[in-house]
Amino acid sequence: MKKTTILTMVVVCGALALALPDWKKPLNAAYPTVKFALWTDLARKGDGVTDSLTIGSGCPALTTKFGVGSMRLYDNGSFVLARYDSNLVPSIYSGSWYLQDNAKSTKKVNPDDGSWALPGSVGTIYLILNTVSLGDLFSELDASALAKCQTKASLAGMTQWDIMDPSVLVKKSSMVFKTIKDKRNPPSLFRNTVTATLQMSGKQQNDAKGTLDAVGGFSFKTTIKGQWIDCQSTPPSGTDSAVINAIDNIKTQFCS
Amino acid sequence: MKTIPMLTAAVMSVSMALATSSVFAATPVHTMATGAATQTLVVSGGCKTLKTTDTVTVTFFDDDTYTIVDSSAATVLQGTWSRVDSGTSKYTLYMSPAVFAPDPNTDRNATPPAAGTLEDFVSQLQIVGDSNCEVKFPGRDVNFVQPSSLVKKSSLVVTTKNNEGILTVQVKGKQTNNFYKDGTIVKPGSYSVTLTIKGTVT
Numbered sequence: 001m002k003k004t005t006i007l008t009m010v011v012v013c014g015a016l017a018l019a020l021p022d023w024k025k026p027l028n029a030a031y032p033t034v035k036f037a038l039w040t041d042l043a044r045k046g047d048g049v050t051d052s053l054t055i056g057s058g059c060p061a062l063t064t065k066f067g068v069g070s071m072r073l074y075d076n077g078s079f080v081l082a083r084y085d086s087n088l089v090p091s092i093y094s095g096s097w098y099l100q101d102n103a104k105s106t107k108k109v110n111p112d113d114g115s116w117a118l119p120g121s122v123g124t125i126y127l128i129l130n131t132v133s134l135g136d137l138f139s140e141l142d143a144s145a146l147a148k149c150q151t152k153a154s155l156a157g158m159t160q161w162d163i164m165d166p167s168v169l170v171k172k173s174s175m176v177f178k179t180i181k182d183k184r185n186p187p188s189l190f191r192n193t194v195t196a197t198l199q200m201s202g203k204q205q206n207d208a209k210g211t212l213d214a215v216g217g218f219s220f221k222t223t224i225k226g227q228w229i230d231c232q233s234t235p236p237s238g239t240d241s242a243v244i245n246a247i248d249n250i251k252t253q254f255c256s
Numbered sequence: 257m258k259t260i261p262m263l264t265a266a267v268m269s270v271s272m273a274l275a276t277s278s279v280f281a282a283t284p285v286h287t288m289a290t291g292a293a294t295q296t297l298v299v300s301g302g303c304k305t306l307k308t309t310d311t312v313t314v315t316f317f318d319d320d321t322y323t324i325v326d327s328s329a330a331t332v333l334q335g336t337w338s339r340v341d342s343g344t345s346k347y348t349l350y351m352s353p354a355v356f357a358p359d360p361n362t363d364r365n366a367t368p369p370a371a372g373t374l375e376d377f378v379s380q381l382q383i384v385g386d387s388n389c390e391v392k393f394p395g396r397d398v399n400f401v402q403p404s405s406l407v408k409k410s411s412l413v414v415t416t417k418n419n420e421g422i423l424t425v426q427v428k429g430k431q432t433n434n435f436y437k438d439g440t441i442v443k444p445g446s447y448s449v450t451l452t453i454k455g456t457v458t
Contacts, residue, residue, distance in 0.1 A: 031360065031361070032360050072360075074360045076360070076364050077364065077403075078357070078358060078359055078360045078362075078364070080359060080360060094357070094358070094359035094360070095355075095357040095359075095403070096357040096375075096402060096403045097403055098401050098402065098403045098404060100401065100404075100430060100432070100444055126401060126403040126404035126430065127403055128355060128357050128374075128402070128403040128404075128405070129355070129357065130355050130356060130357035130358065130359075131335075131336075131352075131354050131355045131356075134355070164338045164340070164350060165336060165338070165352060166320075166335070166336045166337050166338045166350040166351055166352035166410075167338060167340070167350035167352075167411075168352065169406075169407060169408065169409070169410075170406055170407070171406070172406075173403075173406070174404075202350075203340060203350065215340050
């Protein structure tokens with residue numbers, strides 16, 4: 001039953017919302033409003049966060065497929081991204097975003113089939129992390145990479161693996177918003193999907209061979225696949241009440 | 257060739273540079289005092305390629321920050337740097353421009369990007385690019401999409417034999433314009449800029 005599916009989705013999303021960070025809004029009129037929200041729904045095939053870190057210096061590569069992430073994009077051009085570890089502890093990053101509309105991607109949603117996806121602006125969103133957030137990300141990668149290196153017997157004594165921040169070049173930092181008919185999660189429902197990619201490479205310093213500050217390379221790619229909603233759009237007239245309720249629940253959880 | 261400063265909004269950038277005076281409290285480690293700079297700006301959609309030249313000063317400080325200042329004393333770029341030696345014949349100074357992009361707690365209207373941040377650099381390029389594109393498209397506009405701007409290269413390679421250095425900064429990104437249709441700027445395009453600075457590094 002389509003309605004049952006919608007209610008099931010809401011329950012899953014509710015459980016996920018409890019783990020979202022409490023971003024405290026200051027009491028000032030200049031604080032922006034959420035325009036788009038995105039999240040990963042672990043009940044849906046394909047959703048999740050995947051990290052691939054090529055460490056270099058003889059260390060094995062690190063791939064993490066734990067999949068929880070969420071994001072709020074504000075109407076003043078700022079965003080906040082939360083990535084969660086296996087203990088659901090979030091790492092918070094921020095920066096700027098811009099939506100470049102895709103003329104081919106606007107779909108009309110049929111409210112009669114239980115679709116909850118909202119029509120609206122879709123396309124490619126460009127993202128740029130600020131310097132502080134990039135530094136935080138690099139620090140986390142430093143720790144993860146060193147720990148991975150130390151799992152190799154010959155490198156168990158390593159004490160240094162540090163990204164040389166100024167050497168890092170971001171190759172890709174964007175996400176694609178779409179509204180699709182999802183055949184992998186029957187019954188077929190239109191849903192708003194998002195794929196976000198951050199890809200970078202640069203230099204790192206290490207003591208893999210016993211001498212400090214040897215220079216090597218690294219590359220990192222993270223992909224977030226999930227759902228999104230336009231927090232400032234409303235369902236078209238004639239939309240089923242169960243669909244409206246589902247949308248309202250999503251907005252309550254992710255758009256505040 | 258007419259020489260013009262890198263920045264057309266020099267007054268605004270200089271006043272902002274004063275707010276970052278703490279950078280100049282650090283001690284210079286490397287300096288290119290009179291770098292011959294060439295900036296090439298390409299805006300897709302039919303604009304003529306714009307090439308400008310200037311004499312700039314590039315300074316690398318012991319607090320791991322750097323500045324590129326043009327002949328009008330405006331900060332073109334600022335950020336952090338680190339050095340990698342390639343044997344004894346040359347070394348490379350990797351340079352990463354500061355990115356402002358504040359979180360939602362910052363009132364963006366009250367706190368604009370400081371001079372020399374990537375946002376400021378792209379904003380200045382947009383002013384110059386828009387003016388250049390108006391030669392072919394009078395009354396039309398182009399907007400450079402800040403978050404799409406990626407630094408493709410940003411480093412200074414110095415040959416130790418003669419201390420000659422070549423600094424290259426390359427940034428590419430998206431832009432939107434209304435060159436061929438009046439009204440809201442919607443047509444997507446791209447832009448790229450290459451800044452090359454040559455000189456002696458002390």
